[in-house]
Amino acid sequence: MNKDQLLDIDDISTAMLMRLPRYYNYLKEKNEEKMEVISSTKMAEDLKLNPILVRKDLALVSSTAGKPRVGFVLDELIDDFETFLGYNNVDDAILVGVGRLGTTLLSYDGFKDYGLNIVAAFDEREDVIHQKVNDKMVFPIEKLSNLVKRLNIHLGIITVPKQCAQDVCDLMIQSGIKAIWNFAPIHLVVPDHIVVKDENMAASLAVLSRKLAKMIK
């Protein structure tokens, strides 16, 4: 399997994509510990993954080959991950719904490390409008369309109660948003060309409680 062929394939599996941030976090840790090289074997062991799987993943992400007997240069590998995951070109986003969860997300500065920059927030409740949360202004929802179009933003985050989620979603799409990160526990109906990623805590919990039940039984 050569590199050029692989790069043509843009349909990388979700399972693999979900593993990448785990590798990335791991590598950053090792970097802080002043490690300079890392082998895929070691990574697999620590992360409890199959070593062949890790090698395959690294081969896809890494721009340079690893050295037999040694492994990969840590700094280079981290760079490769950042490039691959798009953490280098920061994406602007807007957030709708400045409740508890919305405020938490707005307050979290770590997103920038992952290539996300929330530029503004929207809500309809008088008591939060025109306030700043972590230096980000909260606008009335009516201003959304205008601002999104003007700044050419294509990523929207929904943290409103589920009752309003679909309306907000529709408004976002109308305004030119192309991808939606949905924290409302509801199924959003969208046209085919819109990407939705559900941040479904219930799903996580289902996985966990199911495993737990199996273990205890």
Place this chain on the structure above:
Amino acid sequence: MNKDQLLDIDDISTAMLMRLPRYYNYLKEKNEEKMEVISSTKMAEDLKLNPILVRKDLALVSSTAGKPRVGFVLDELIDDFETFLGYNNVDDAILVGVGRLGTTLLSYDGFKDYGLNIVAAFDEREDVIHQKVNDKMVFPIEKLSNLVKRLNIHLGIITVPKQCAQDVCDLMIQSGIKAIWNFAPIHLVVPDHIVVKDENMAASLAVLSRKLAKMIK
């Protein structure tokens, strides 16, 4: 493939397990709309899934067979989902780290619908200790072990900064916690018999931004 065989297989795929809450949310919506029966075909269409896949999933979850020409009785199906996902037997949990995210989770009452009941929280910062958040007491971290053992709790939620996450994790395991829901963006090292579910927002974001990039390109 008959039902008895299926029930023996307790190793249900994660992918399938992640779809179940989507079905469940969808069914609850339809229930609110006073629908009485639902066909797998309709579900597949609305949720943009392959109809055969939906039929398979439903066959596994549902206790009664669907009726050709009609579909499934909505109420029964919802019950089946709740039983299957374990939302009926609520699990007690404790949470460590009463920062923004921790407070958000403590304040969210919806977890009970999903079978999770947070009974207490822990932190080491004086200003939050002995306060109540959404009627849940915040205790000093030293009390964790005792309380977890006494109440026989086996689910722990970690919402501390990543620097302390491993320590908290170790303490939890020492105290008898069997499953950990980890919100810290760090890889936790745990013994084999402990289940960890990472709630990795970076991973979600990776998936989303990757899809977005592909779309825009």
Place this chain on the structure above:
DNA sequence: TAGATTGTTAATCGATTAACAATC
């Protein structure tokens, strides 16, 4: 009845794992 929808058995597809030669 006719036809929609079901559940089952078989085929396909893709991801993971195994085996192994290459190399520092």
Place this chain on the structure above:
DNA sequence: TAGATTGTTAATCGATTAACAATC
């Protein structure tokens, strides 16, 4: 050199999809 670790090619495994008979 010897041996660990790499990248590649082939085999396996499991999940998804297709085909179809059963049934209300």
